[in-house]
Amino acid sequence: MEPAGHTDVAVVGGGIIGLALAWRAAQRGLGVVVVDPAPGGGAAQVAAGMLAPVTELRYGEEALLALGVASNERYAAFAAELEEATGLPTGYRACGTLAVALDSDDREELRELHAFHQRLGLASHWLTGREARRLEPMLAPGVRGGLHVTDDHQVDGRRLAAALVEACERQGVELRRAGAVELLAEGGRARGVRLDDGTGLTADAVVLAAGPHSHRLPGLPAGVLPAIRPVKGQILRLRIPEPYRPFLSRNVRAVVRGQHLYLVPREDGELVIGATSEEQGYDTTVTAGGVYELLRDAHELVPGITELPLVETSAGLRPGSPDNAPLIGRTALPGLFAATGHYRNGVLLTPVTADLLAQELATGVTPDLAKPFSPTRFTTEVC
Numbered sequence: 366m367e368p369a370g371h372t373d374v375a376v377v378g379g380g381i382i383g384l385a386l387a388w389r390a391a392q393r394g395l396g397v398v399v400v401d402p403a404p405g406g407g408a409a410q411v412a413a414g415m416l417a418p419v420t421e422l423r424y425g426e427e428a429l430l431a432l433g434v435a436s437n438e439r440y441a442a443f444a445a446e447l448e449e450a451t452g453l454p455t456g457y458r459a460c461g462t463l464a465v466a467l468d469s470d471d472r473e474e475l476r477e478l479h480a481f482h483q484r485l486g487l488a489s490h491w492l493t494g495r496e497a498r499r500l501e502p503m504l505a506p507g508v509r510g511g512l513h514v515t516d517d518h519q520v521d522g523r524r525l526a527a528a529l530v531e532a533c534e535r536q537g538v539e540l541r542r543a544g545a546v547e548l549l550a551e552g553g554r555a556r557g558v559r560l561d562d563g564t565g566l567t568a569d570a571v572v573l574a575a576g577p578h579s580h581r582l583p584g585l586p587a588g589v590l591p592a593i594r595p596v597k598g599q600i601l602r603l604r605i606p607e608p609y610r611p612f613l614s615r616n617v618r619a620v621v622r623g624q625h626l627y628l629v630p631r632e633d634g635e636l637v638i639g640a641t642s643e644e645q646g647y648d649t650t651v652t653a654g655g656v657y658e659l660l661r662d663a664h665e666l667v668p669g670i671t672e673l674p675l676v677e678t679s680a681g682l683r684p685g686s687p688d689n690a691p692l693i694g695r696t697a698l699p700g701l702f703a704a705t706g707h708y709r710n711g712v713l714l715t716p717v718t719a720d721l722l723a724q725e726l727a728t729g730v731t732p733d734l735a736k737p738f739s740p741t742r743f744t745t746e747v748c
């Protein structure tokens with residue numbers, strides 16, 4: 366194996382989480398190499414980019430809520446800093462979200478969610494069906510009520526990824542366009558990675574940020590990381606022609622036949638409709654059934670979508686940890702860190718994950734906010 370040099374931090378995976386933490390770590394003066402055959406790829410190329418810690422809240426996930434809210438509060442400044450540093454747009458849009466109910470069962474569920482929001486002191490306002498339609502006139506006449514959540518916004522994952530690639534390059538992060546094929550571990554600690562171009566990169570710290578592939582890196586000792594399961598999401602992109610705009614003014618979501626459905630209208634006229642949730646391995650095939658269900662459900666919610674051009678269908682993989690919360694920080698193997706398992710919240714949690722991990726890498730101290738998300742909560746005996 367030819368040597369490929371040494372760095373302070375080697376980040377395996379150049380999706381938005383790996384890039385953002387590389388950018389933040391480089392800003393703190395660390396030498397950083399991101400290892401990825403195609404930096405800027407990954408789930409952000411597919412995701413709708415909804416920043417929805419409040420409307421995606423589930424019972425029992427209060428620690429995750431705190432992390433999501435912290436990240437959401439950082440987003441405007443994060444996006445502005447990134448745009449300033451690169452001259453590129455991120456598509457951040459502080460538009461709020463309307464979650465609506467299509468029948469009386471949905472309405473009861475939404476009322477319970479509203480009560481939960483109120484107990485937690487979250488900004489969430491109950492609307493009648495008529496009030497919801499006044500906010501979004503394209504909603505179906507049958508909408509029975511809704512929650513207006515003024516702090517759940519959106520960003521464009523593709524633009525964000527492109528801006529992060531540029532920001533990393535300008536900050537001196539080396540983007541090594543190669544695959545990592547083995548974790549190099551010796552003397553009871555991680556020492557670097559071997560690359561598929563035949564070279565090896567040694568590093569003081571290795572960060573696994575490869576989404577649902579993170580735990581599959583050969584050389585990773587058993588028990589250090591749990592399996593990160595891929596959860597497929599199929600998604601549609603429509604275009605809103607000028608005369609129809611704004612069409613929708615904010616994110617609109619609902620639970621239709623037990624499936625979470627959302628419509629995310631971008632300022633540039635793109636309308637993203639997502640997403641299926643399928644646990645069937647590493648398959649990213651777009652299926653007729655997936656597209657049909659999304660269109661059928663979205664049509665129930667906003668009948669006018671059938672007039673719009675359908676311009677793209679795609680599928681990506683959410684990285685799901687065993688408890689659906691992310692793994693952020695040092696692992697049980699000295700020198701090895703993780704930033705993975707963000708499941709439905711990868712885009713939302715990018716700024717806070719980057720800040721927390723860069724802080725830990727630079728200072729050696731685990732920030733309090735990161736403690737509930739320590740990768741060691743899953744550690745079994747390391748061999």
Ligand code: GLY
Binds near residue numbers: 415421598639640710
């Ligand atoms: N956060 C939206 C999704 O995972 O589909």
